[in-house]
Amino acid sequence: MxxxxxxxxxxxxxxxxxxxxxxxxxxxxxxxxxxxxxxxxxxxxxxxxxxxxxxxxxxxxxxxxxxxxxxxxxxxxxxxxxxxxxxxxxxxxxxxxxxxxxxxxxxxxxxxxxxxxSIEERDMMHSELIRNGKVLKHWDALNDIVVSKGAIARMAEFTVEIDKQFVATMRADGIIISTPTGSTAYNLAAAGPIVMPSVNALVITPICPHLLTIRPIVVPGDAEVNIRVDGGANLTYLTVDGQEAVELELGDEVHCRRSEHSVRLLRxxxxxxxxxxxxxxxxxxx
Known part of the structure; x- marks a missing residue:
């Protein structure tokens, strides 16, 4: 049976x-x-x-x-x-x-x-919330991980690293890290690129950045993307696939990379x- x-x-x-x-x-x-x-x-x-x-x-x-x-x-x-x-x-x-x-x-x-x-394999993204050097929580997401400001209309400040290399300090409403599957979700609404599901990549897209020079970035799927919360006048949150949310503190880090697991969609x-x-x-x- x-x-x-x-x-x-x-x-x-x-x-x-x-x-x-x-x-x-x-x-x-x-x-x-x-x-x-x-x-x-x-x-x-x-x-x-x-x-x-x-x-x-x-x-x-x-x-x-x-x-x-x-x-x-x-x-x-x-x-x-x-x-x-x-x-x-x-x-x-x-x-x-x-x-x-x-x-x-x-x-x-x-x-x-x-x-x-046919069965189509879709990559997932593994993310970890690091606080005071310890992993507080971890998730596997199919679409995206979003780090964003709270209700007050004031930007937050984030430091972005890729494979432990400093990329930029961004002042923005938030940052989206998406899988190729998630590239057509919140990422697309934030003017990020569409990435075909078969591509081994992650997409980093700022939400309403203060500087016009801060643009979306496509990185290899095996890269590790680190986001650190450096400042903000109000609460900051981490959201998983738009469904699970955790309040962040100053100094918290979010580490994202391709998951070892994938989703098999029956088509x-x-x-x-x-x-x-x-x-x-x-x-x-x-």
Missing amino acids: FKAAIISKPQKPELASILRELVAWLESHDYATVFDPHTAAYLGENLPFTSREEMPREKPNLVIVLGGDGTLLAAARAFAHSPAPILGVNLGSLGFLTEVPLSELYTALEAWCDNCA PRRNGLFSVLRNKLKWGER
């Missing part, structure tokens, strides 16, 4: 019927199912559930995410150490990472069962980055 983990974001009234139909399909194809708490609660049948953090211990063969890109990002971090591929089904508004529309869910599953679907067809950019972001339209 195979096993499928189902993660969803309850946001559509019809989700319960979608989930019941999906579970029935999986059972008919010899798949047991594991639910996260949100999914189990939405089905309302007193089903057993497993927290997202513990789901990889169930060793599923496949992870099915029903929701938007945010739901997939959370699932990607939870399954960073798992070989199970993730099938992202779009129930949100953009669906840049959750490419598969609901109407093609079972076509995608059939392709998976027939070994016809029933190869649309290509530029097709997705055109369809989702209307890229290149006049």
